[in-house]
Amino acid sequence: MATNTKVIADHNPPAVTKILAEFIVNHPNFENGGWDAKVQHEGERTFFNWLGCAVGASHHEAPSAALAAAQILQPAPQATLLGRSERVDIANAALINGISSHTFDFDDTHLKTVIHPAGPVASALLPLAELKCLSGAAVIDALIIGIDVACRVGNCMYPTHYDKGWHITGSTGMLGAAAACSRLLKLDVQQTMMALGIAASQPVGLREQFGTMSKPLHPGAAARTGLMAALMAQQGFTSSVRALEAPRGFIQVAAPQFNWNEITDELGKRFEISFNTYKPFACGIVSQPSMDACVQLKNLGVKPEDVESLELKVHSLVLELMGKKTPTIGLEGKFSVYHCCAVALIFGQAGEPEYSDAVVNRPDVLAMRAKVNAVVTDGIDEAGADVTAVLKDGRQIHVVIEHAIGSLERPMSDKDLEAKFHSQADEVLGTVKAQALIDMAWRMTTIGNVNELTQLAV
Amino acid sequence: MATNTKVIADHNPPAVTKILAEFIVNHPNFENGGWDAKVQHEGERTFFNWLGCAVGASHHEAPSAALAAAQILQPAPQATLLGRSERVDIANAALINGISSHTFDFDDTHLKTVIHPAGPVASALLPLAELKCLSGAAVIDALIIGIDVACRVGNCMYPTHYDKGWHITGSTGMLGAAAACSRLLKLDVQQTMMALGIAASQPVGLREQFGTMSKPLHPGAAARTGLMAALMAQQGFTSSVRALEAPRGFIQVAAPQFNWNEITDELGKRFEISFNTYKPFACGIVSQPSMDACVQLKNLGVKPEDVESLELKVHSLVLELMGKKTPTIGLEGKFSVYHCCAVALIFGQAGEPEYSDAVVNRPDVLAMRAKVNAVVTDGIDEAGADVTAVLKDGRQIHVVIEHAIGSLERPMSDKDLEAKFHSQADEVLGTVKAQALIDMAWRMTTIGNVNELTQLAV
Numbered sequence: 001m002a003t004n005t006k007v008i009a010d011h012n013p014p015a016v017t018k019i020l021a022e023f024i025v026n027h028p029n030f031e032n033g034g035w036d037a038k039v040q041h042e043g044e045r046t047f048f049n050w051l052g053c054a055v056g057a058s059h060h061e062a063p064s065a066a067l068a069a070a071q072i073l074q075p076a077p078q079a080t081l082l083g084r085s086e087r088v089d090i091a092n093a094a095l096i097n098g099i100s101s102h103t104f105d106f107d108d109t110h111l112k113t114v115i116h117p118a119g120p121v122a123s124a125l126l127p128l129a130e131l132k133c134l135s136g137a138a139v140i141d142a143l144i145i146g147i148d149v150a151c152r153v154g155n156c157m158y159p160t161h162y163d164k165g166w167h168i169t170g171s172t173g174m175l176g177a178a179a180a181c182s183r184l185l186k187l188d189v190q191q192t193m194m195a196l197g198i199a200a201s202q203p204v205g206l207r208e209q210f211g212t213m214s215k216p217l218h219p220g221a222a223a224r225t226g227l228m229a230a231l232m233a234q235q236g237f238t239s240s241v242r243a244l245e246a247p248r249g250f251i252q253v254a255a256p257q258f259n260w261n262e263i264t265d266e267l268g269k270r271f272e273i274s275f276n277t278y279k280p281f282a283c284g285i286v287s288q289p290s291m292d293a294c295v296q297l298k299n300l301g302v303k304p305e306d307v308e309s310l311e312l313k314v315h316s317l318v319l320e321l322m323g324k325k326t327p328t329i330g331l332e333g334k335f336s337v338y339h340c341c342a343v344a345l346i347f348g349q350a351g352e353p354e355y356s357d358a359v360v361n362r363p364d365v366l367a368m369r370a371k372v373n374a375v376v377t378d379g380i381d382e383a384g385a386d387v388t389a390v391l392k393d394g395r396q397i398h399v400v401i402e403h404a405i406g407s408l409e410r411p412m413s414d415k416d417l418e419a420k421f422h423s424q425a426d427e428v429l430g431t432v433k434a435q436a437l438i439d440m441a442w443r444m445t446t447i448g449n450v451n452e453l454t455q456l457a458v
Numbered sequence: 459m460a461t462n463t464k465v466i467a468d469h470n471p472p473a474v475t476k477i478l479a480e481f482i483v484n485h486p487n488f489e490n491g492g493w494d495a496k497v498q499h500e501g502e503r504t505f506f507n508w509l510g511c512a513v514g515a516s517h518h519e520a521p522s523a524a525l526a527a528a529q530i531l532q533p534a535p536q537a538t539l540l541g542r543s544e545r546v547d548i549a550n551a552a553l554i555n556g557i558s559s560h561t562f563d564f565d566d567t568h569l570k571t572v573i574h575p576a577g578p579v580a581s582a583l584l585p586l587a588e589l590k591c592l593s594g595a596a597v598i599d600a601l602i603i604g605i606d607v608a609c610r611v612g613n614c615m616y617p618t619h620y621d622k623g624w625h626i627t628g629s630t631g632m633l634g635a636a637a638a639c640s641r642l643l644k645l646d647v648q649q650t651m652m653a654l655g656i657a658a659s660q661p662v663g664l665r666e667q668f669g670t671m672s673k674p675l676h677p678g679a680a681a682r683t684g685l686m687a688a689l690m691a692q693q694g695f696t697s698s699v700r701a702l703e704a705p706r707g708f709i710q711v712a713a714p715q716f717n718w719n720e721i722t723d724e725l726g727k728r729f730e731i732s733f734n735t736y737k738p739f740a741c742g743i744v745s746q747p748s749m750d751a752c753v754q755l756k757n758l759g760v761k762p763e764d765v766e767s768l769e770l771k772v773h774s775l776v777l778e779l780m781g782k783k784t785p786t787i788g789l790e791g792k793f794s795v796y797h798c799c800a801v802a803l804i805f806g807q808a809g810e811p812e813y814s815d816a817v818v819n820r821p822d823v824l825a826m827r828a829k830v831n832a833v834v835t836d837g838i839d840e841a842g843a844d845v846t847a848v849l850k851d852g853r854q855i856h857v858v859i860e861h862a863i864g865s866l867e868r869p870m871s872d873k874d875l876e877a878k879f880h881s882q883a884d885e886v887l888g889t890v891k892a893q894a895l896i897d898m899a900w901r902m903t904t905i906g907n908v909n910e911l912t913q914l915a916v
Contacts, residue, residue, distance in 0.1 A: 061694065068693035069686060072589075073547040074534035089531040131530075165706030170659070201628070201672050202679055206659050206698075208706040214659050214697040221660055228527060235526035236519065239672040240664075248623030248666040 006160070006257035013245035013252075016156075016263045017200075020149055020244070021192040024179050027268050029141045030445065040445065042273045043140040046147065048441045049108055049278045049417055050101050050118035051082065055437070055457055056352060056424025057103035058083025062213040063096050066220065070096065079127035080454040083428045090127035094177070094227045098123035098220030099213075102169070104352050105334075106282045106424070110147075110275055111408065113154035113168055117276065119219030120173025121146035121180045124227040128181055129450045136447030138184060144273050146180025146226075149196075151272035153244070155262035157255035162207075164256060170205030170218025171254065175244075177226020178233075185230055197239025198229035200250040278417060280406045281350040283334040286317045289385030289404035290337060290374075294344035296399050302389050304346050304368045312341065313377035313386040323374075333360040341387075342368035351423030383407060414442075429457070464618070464715035471703035471710075474614075474721045475658075478607055478702070479650040482637050485726050487599045488903065493729075498903065500731045501598040504605065506899045507566055507736045507875055508559050508576035509540065513895070513915055514810060514882025515561035516541025520671040521554050524678065528554065537585035538912040541886045548585035552635070552685045556581035556678030557671075560627070562810050563792075564740045564882070568605075568733055569866065571612035571626055575734065577677030578631025579604035579638045582685040586639055587908045594905030596642060602731050604638025604684075607654075609730035611702070613720035615713035620665075622714060628663030628676025629712065633702075635684020636691075643692055655697025656687035658708040736875060738864045739808040741792040744775045747843035747862035748795060748832075752802035754857050760847050762804050762826045770799065771835035771844040781832075791818040799845075800826035809881035841865060872900075887915070 028034030035043070057063065058081065067081065070092040077087035082097050101107055102119045110117050121143055129139045150172040154161075162168045178199035182192040202225045205218035233239075243249050251258050281291050290312050312318075314337070324336040333339040333355045342365050343354040359365055380386055385401040403409035405416070412420070418438055425434040437456040440447065447453055486492030493501070515521065516539065525539065528550040535545035540555050559565055560577045568575050580601055587597045608630045612619075620626045636657035640650040660683045663676035691697075701707050709716050739749050748770050770776075772795070782794035791797040791813045800823050801812040817823055838844055843859040861867035863874070870878070876896055883892040895914040898905065905911055 065693040065695040066690055069689040069695065072689055073549055074536065075547070076532035076534070078532065089533070091531055165711035167659075197667070197670075198672055198675065201625075201664050201667055201676060202660070202662050204660050206701060206706055206708060206711060208698045208701055208704040208708075209655070209659055212655075212696045212698050214656055214695075214701070217656065217695070217697075218659060231527040231530055232524055235523040237523040237527065237672075237675070238670045239675075240666045240670055243664065243666055243672070246666040248664055250664060250666075253623035253664060 006259045008257050009247065009252060011247055014260050014264065015242065015245065016260060017193050017196055017242055017244045019264055019267065020179065021189045021196060023267050024145055024149065024183050024192050025189045027145065030137045034141070035144060039144060039271050039274060040140065042276060043144045044442065044444050045278070045414065045417060046108055046118050046273060046276050047122055047140060047143055047444055048421065050122045051441055051457070052421035052424045053104060053107045054097050054101035055083040055428050057100045058428060060100070060103045062103045062216050063100040065213065066096050066099050079130045080458055082457045085458055090131050091224050091228055093127035094124045094223035095220040097126065098223035099216045102216035102219045104282050106279055106352065109277050109279065110151045110154070110272060111277055112275060113151060113158045114162065115151055115154045115172060116169045116219065117147040117150050117176060119169060120222035120226060121150060121176040123220060123223035124177035125180050125184060126450065126454065128184055128227060130454055133449045133451060134184065136444040136450055136453065139450055140445050142180040142183040144271060145183045146176040147273045147276070148271050149179035150176025152263045153251070156258050156260060157251060160257040161255040165207050166254060167205030167207050167209065167215065167218045170222040171203040173219055173222030174199040174202055174204060174225040174229070177223045178229040181227050181230035182233065185234055187230065187234055191233045193241050194237065194239050195230045195233035197241065197243030198232055198237060199226050200243035201239070203250065203254060275408060277406055277408055278412045280412055280416060280420065281340065282352050282355060283340055283350065284322055286315065286382065287322045287337040287340045288406060289383060289401045290314060290387055291340050291344040291350060292404040293385045293387035293399040293401050294341045295348050297387065297389050297397060298345050298348045300397060302345065302397060304364065306391050307371055308390045308392045310341060310345065310372045311388045311390060312337070312372065312374040313380050314374050315380050315382045316376045317382060319374060319376055327360050330355045330357045330360050337374055338369045338372040341372050349423060351420065353423065464717045466715050467705065467710060469705055472718050472722065473700065473703065474718060475651050475654055475700055475702045477722055477725065478637065479647045479654060481725050482603055482607065482641050482650050483647045485603065488595045492599070493602060497602060497729050497732060498598065500734060501602045502900065502902050503736070503872065503875060504566055504576050504731060504734050505580055505598060505601055505902055506879065508580045509899055509915070510879035510882045511562060511565045512555050512559035513541040513886050515558045516886060518558070518561045520561045520674050521558040523671065524554050524557050537588045538916055540915045543916055548589050549682050549686055551585035552582045552681040553678040555584065556681035557674045560674035560677045562740050564737055564810065567735050567737065568609045568612070568730060569735055570733060571609060571616045572620065573609055573612045573630060574627045574677065575605040575608050575634060577627060578680035578684060579608060579634040581678065581681035582635035583638050583642060584908065584912065586642055586685060588912055591907045591909060592642065594902040594908055594911065597908055598903050600638040600641040602729060603641045604634040605731045605734070606729050607637035608634025610721045611709070614716050614718060615709060618715040619713040623665050624712060625663030625665050625667065625673065625676050628680040629661040631677055631680030632657040632660055632662060632683040635681045636687040639685050639688035640691065643688055645688065645692055649691045651699050652695065652697050653688040653691035655699065655701030656690055656695060657684050658701035659697070661708065661712060733866060735864055735866055736870045738870055738874060738878065739798065740810050740813060741798055741808065742780055744773065744840065745780045745795040745798045746864060747841060747859045748772060748845055749798050749802040749808055750862040751843045751845035751857040751859050752799045753806050755845065755847050755855060756803050756806045758855060760803065760855060762822065764849050765829055766848045766850045768799060768803065768830045769846045769848060770795070770830065770832040771838050772832050773838050773840045774834045775840060777832060777834055785818050788813045788815045788818050795832055796827045796830040799830050807881060809878065811881065
């Protein structure tokens with residue numbers, strides 16, 4: 001089979017459940033040189049970005065409603081809810097932190113599959129590591145492993161699995177979470193196969209849910225499922241040893257076409273976390289290049305009051321998905337490239353605060369928004385932008401973007417990630433505490449007990 | 459669309475999520491004449507049979523391993539684990555009772571879809587009713603509703619959903635459990651739509667898991683999911699209002715073909731619980747007609763030691779699925795029509811004890827087994843059997859079965875169900891306590907607080 005061929009049914013599939021379990025158990029950890037500096041750093045960045053997202057949305061109505069339901073269970077106070085004072089058992093902490101981290105749609109993206117991998121994986125890991133008083137290095141190690149498993153299975157099933165209607169973040173996330181928790185618990189190969197198998201029976205996520213709280217439910221429920229699968233496997237619960245690959249296993253049941261090589265090629269050599277990206281702006285991906293151009297205009301000294309008009313040449317998808325001309329509430333602002341570019345020029349950023357009802361209705365924002373014109377133009381790539389500020393004094397300032405900030409080609413710097421973290425966490429924790437948490441999170445692989453970190457996050 | 463036509467994709471589906479939610483909320487309950495005597499009695503029988511199964515398998519390694527994992531969460535002692543002394547929170551009680559009730563493959567069957575509906579539905583209901591101190595009538599009412607929802611969605615998706623590889627008991631069970639718990643909590647139509655939607659994102663179950671503990675996991679995890687979905691909806695958590703029927707909703711994503719009319723036809727008039735059946739013997743369905751014939755031979759006075767040979771004419775599926783000639787452990791006995799017929803003739807029953815390692819290796823069982831011959835014969839229906847006992851004195855006694863005991867045409871009597879209950883529960887509770895539980899379970903619709911029942915089940 002050629003690497004790029006996707007197949008529709010396979011009665012004699014390779015033993016990918018076992019192959020992944022052996023990778024999860026046997027790949028060297030930090031102490032044994034398993035991760036080079038680049039992979040390690042991407043693991044730290046992925047964790048860092050996830051942590052800021054989970055703290056930022058922690059008081060939104062989605063995690064609050066889920067927590068209210070979990071509290072009916074009178075959960076033991078085992079683990080931290082990021083950004084909140086309540087404590088719950090580790091399974092419910094995985095659920096609720098997972099919901100928080102995806103609520104603002106501001107988390108990480110594995111671009112090849114549109115999986116947001118940290119949501120299910122980190123959310124499952126952190127409560128378990130807290131309960132067991134494990135090190136930050138153990139968490140980052142397991143995070144890299146878990147993301148590799150989720151994204152490799154995603155690569156195998158993408159795009160037909162996603163096209164069919166599965167929200168791939170949740171429907172591969174339970175495997176990533178199970179893999180990560182198995183690694184953290186030091187399960188053996190047989191137990192890890194069982195954990196993957198138990199999780200494989202419980203995929204989470206329908207794309208129909210986009211726009212409702214059930215979208216962030218998906219990574220949360222996947223995190224809980226994967227964590228419980230690992231705990232059950234540790235206690236001797238069994239599953240098929242071919243739960244992923246068998247004709248009636250997860251992949252063949254849920255993906256109209258699939259390619260096993262995406263799971264096995266360069267396993268243990270190439271790590272999918274290397275292809276993880278972080279959104280700079282808290283809105284849909286298609287407007288981000290134009291917004292990047294607007295931030296650059298602000299950095300060039302362009303002031304909103306000096307602008308006569310702002311002319312965008314855009315890909316057709318931009319107006320199709322984000323063409324709302326006059327948003328009146330915060331959520332509508334996320335679907336308006338006019339609002340997005342206005343706030344990018346005014347504030348130089350577009351975090352969750354720039355999509356509040358108040359900001360969407362501010363007079364200066366309304367005034368700037370009215371000056372934005374967007375024209376669909378042939379030859380503008382989805383990843384690119386072409387923005388011209390026409391100033392009242394007659395000058396024109398032109399910015400062309402080939403790859404937006406946050407892409408693989410122009411990644412967010414660590415400083416960018418830190419600013420993004422502040423934009424989400426300051427309102428919840430206060431700037432001083434947020435800074436302490438940031439400092440601790442960057443030192444993740446040197447922390448002896450992750451409770452040192454989590455106690456700063458409440 | 460004609461009633462029997464299954465369709466492959468539908469961009470303008472009927473609003474079945476809303477239609478089901480209105481049924482769940484608005485159908486009259488017992489006080490308002492919602493259930494005639496026949497439907498009520500089938501509800502009681504379904505609950506009764508489920509209760510015996512859950513008690514019977516409660517100390518098997520599958521629920522024990524799941525419980526050991528749940529205990530890591532230090533669960534609050536909110537609800538009973540049937541047959542056990544431990545108490546856990548209601549979500550984990552739903553999980554573990556659901557696992558127990560399906561562990562012996564001895565629970566109920568909705569023959570049209572091969573759904574085992576009580577597992578996910580009753581397992582979710584009972585812990586919630588315990589916590590809220592609700593009546594037995596409220597439980598039976600919600601059980602009938604939940605089973606109707608699970609089986610109607612099953613009818614809509616069957617057989618392509620099952621053929622694809624989904625274990626339909628778990629992959630419709632989360633909807634039945636959500637419906638039942640919504641009814642029990644008296645959620646309104648909007649909340650009930652949200653509960654169905656939250657559950658729709660979390661289908662459970664792959665057929666690849668058959669033969670492992672993950673098979674009984676499916677009804678257990680579905681019960682937990684449906685219960686949590688109802689609690690979350692009650693707390694304001696949201697989902698799509700078209701999570702079942704939308705092009706990227708559950709049914710179109712998970713069933714290659716489907717028929718909406720199966721959900722909506724005669725809704726509130728015809729109840730799927732009327733088509734529920736109960737297995738008399740703790741093994742696969744295809745050998746049950748021949749076993750029924752063997753029990754009849756015993757009742758006619760045929761003694762094993764007088765038998766020269768036992769001649770079975772069988773459908774081809776019998777030898778295909780249950781053709782193991784010389785089982786050596788209990789589980790293998792379940793896949794041996796020879797063992798099944800031997801114990802049916804010797805003991806007049808085949809509950810879980812007749813599939814123990816000890817019984818499979820008993821000399822008298824081995825001797826009888828050696829006398830059983832099975833020949834695939836044209837014209838023998840799957841539901842039928844043709845068994846002749848050739849006696850040493852030369853007589854031949856011939857029994858022909860058209861419909862086996864336990865079928866819709868020849869249902870288990872209440873007395874049969876009671877004997878089955880004893881065969882499972884006596885070993886766990888002792889005969890006296892089992893009888894007290896039986897007496898209480900038959901009075902289910904008159905119990906003011908279900909804790910009166912559950913305290914007898916430990």
